Amino acid sequence: MSFMTELAALLDPAGILTGAQIDGYLLDNRRRYHGAAQAVVRPRSTAEVAAVMKLAHAHGVPVVPQGGNTGNCGAATPDGSGTAIVLSLERMNRVLAVDADNNTITVDAGTVVADVQAAARAAGRLFAADWGAVGSARIGGALGTNAGGVNVLHYGNMRELTLGLEVVLADGTVWDGLRGLRKDNTGYDLKQLFIGSEGTLGVITAAVLKLSPQLSAQATALVAVDSAEASVRLLRGLQDQVGERVTSFELVSRRCWELLAEHCPELPQPFDAPPAWSVLVELSDGGSSLALTERLAEALFALGFDDALLAQSVTEAQDFWRLREHIPESQRRRGTSIKHDIAVPVSHIPAFMVEAETALKAAFPDLDLVAFGHVGDGNLHYNVFLGDLGKGVYDHEPAVNAIVYEVVARHQGTISAEHGVGQLKRDQLPLYRSEIELNLMRTIKAALDPQGIMNPGKVL
Template sequence: MSKTRAVISQLIDLVGREFVLTSEPDTQAYLADWRGRYHGSALAVVRPANVEEVAAVVQVCAVAGVPMVPQGGNTGLCGGATPLADGQSVLVSLSRLNRIRATDAENNTLTAEAGCTLAAVQQAAQAIDRLFPLSLAAEGSCEIGGNLSTNAGGVHVLRYGNMRELTLGLEVVLPDGRIWNGLRGLRKDNTGYDLKQLFIGAEGTLGIITAAVLKLYPRPRSTCVAWLAVRDLQAAVELLGRLRAWVGERLSAFELIGQSALELVIRHIPTMRLPLSVAPDWSVLVELSDPHENAELDRLLSTFLETALESGQILNAALAGSLAQAAQLWALRENISEAQRIEGFSIKHDISLPVGRIPSFLAQADRALQAAWPGVRIVVFGHLGDGNLHYNLSYPALEENNALIARSREVTRIVHDLVAALGGSISAEHGIGQLKRDELRRYKSDVELDLMRTIKAAVDPKGLMNPGKIL
């Protein structure tokens, strides 16, 4: 019996024949990323049901020297959960690990398995009158294991932080099949290295996250949402500072939307309507929230907006008068990625910068790119409150756009070099995966790369965990 057949036979014995997929119709959905950019191959897709089965699967693969690719909801944007094309890996789907193991209202924590969707975790928190604040457009399908592995951010990082800040403990299956149980719900634990941080953001290259203890917060009982037309980018940055000083911790989101992004949503999503009479050059979506029912957030924000209108920082504003109207405003923001997907391929960048340097970056990048590719369409949106921009380029005409896509490396070099020069990062919340693996070598120092390789070699000496990603 060949090694491949022997491994598949052992996996079937461990998890059952119906949960070891080998035929092309069964495996196809697991072997391509959400954007359709990466297509891989695998010996099999195995779907364990619990941490013990994950550990047993890893032990079989480790003994046989078979690489493993962990995968959650497969909504990643950098090819991190897609196997390489060599067909040598076993893809380990965590979607059956979907239990909420515990909730603790007194400790404000929730323990969820890696295959729980983000929406399921949000609902479990709400059931005990708490909030899990991570919020993403893909929250109905993305899974907690993937959120952890990419250190997901989303729209509320401004107030609550990303997954590193939202996680207290982890359970991880190590590359040799041992289970590390670090499921501790402690805010203070000063007993050596904070091991969980090794695995958060590691994209499955150091082990397979199977469960996590997550932080919960008081559930908001008052919210206020507004769509603002701002004078320019500098005005948006100044407005952010003034608003934070005015409302403090109540500011939970401050999203920037460029005109091109808004126009794509209106064009491709039939239910969407402009919130103001025209699509301004730059819009900001603001959300305030408070755990008190009578927080008078509308009055607080309205007073602030009156002064901003008088000073000329904002040109117009639409304040949501109901939960339905607030949801409609958020839908404009959350449908940008889907509208871009319908429009066609674009060159995408997920970058972060010090907030005050964002206007300078956008001005310099626009000049450089328009000089090299006149008339290129630049679609900008993102989380201005934490300095994270999604900066995407395309041409409306198919032939021109294909020519641009073929020169992606040159486009990306202009963008990433400028980001680095301004003290930013080439990956804010999407991870590295396959897409930015080579870019990482250009922008990380030799010392940083050596440290990362040392950790990888120590934890995964055989190099079996998610090969070809990050390093």
């Protein structure tokens, strides 16, 4: 009996898509990779995922797990051979339990991140993971890439926000690690193998996630600074003044504001003349937002950063954040760029900025550089336009990457801070990870997926 015939017996009719129905599942978020597949499989339960994996294992069929398909490195897109199936978790989208006393929420891996946030909020709690795509990204994909976002500075990325997992392995075996424990020293912390593995070791089907108190007060400001060095000085000063109340700290270059004004004119511009650099900072605490805003204003004045726009209402704060979240969209409307999701130690950010720009301009004098990101945790989105080449810019990508990544390596950084490796950076990984690290990863991969059917061609 053929694989597809046996597969059809495992799922309801809506559980298998073929033909033109699957086109949207085969194209990555940035429209850079387009693959092929036998079918898109949409199970409704862990038992169905296990049955599908057992069958795929028996037939040697590659499996590409997919959440909301919002990734930026092509990790959820199959290759062009058409031999794989895409395993979409979109129908496994339930909030299974909220334990407010334990500050945990248990969810299916196909649950949209924004729905997890809403369920936590309804229980008077906060699920802190937050980035532009939370309305479409799903928990499984967020875990698979160890997603970050704007709150990592205070709350950590998905690795720090996860207590337990349920995973279906390559042979269909189910590991139930759905434990809401903060202390558990009974051997290896197996969940960490799967977080950030981009679907290459197994299929995450459910998770126990950490919640936090829903703080009543926020203070938000856009602060003009004259350099990246000044932004680091501001971060250190604010943390000295108000401690861990600093929950977000985003750096925005002048070029970002110019692109927003040109390509997103529907959004109100906060500055008459945008500064060279600016920081979007948010504090969170108990008490009143008015009192916290006054404290932020006092701290900024004491630190000598009095050129600031302080949000006077929730709406105004939301407007500031809407601008920040539209920076990627303004770049998309500008054209095709060579994108970098890098991180260096926070203290190295000023030197990285100077060195990378100097080296790039020596090789590409007419480049258009757009830099912004989560400077509070050292993660920068560092993007290069070369005129109006469109997708022809990719012809220069190896040379641009070599320049940027050389500076990153010199500052003990990483070529992927929160977007993962996928197929975009797979060939770069051996240049920036040691042979010992790569061999350990290959050993783990071979132990958990000896046939190599889990998301082949990604990461390794």
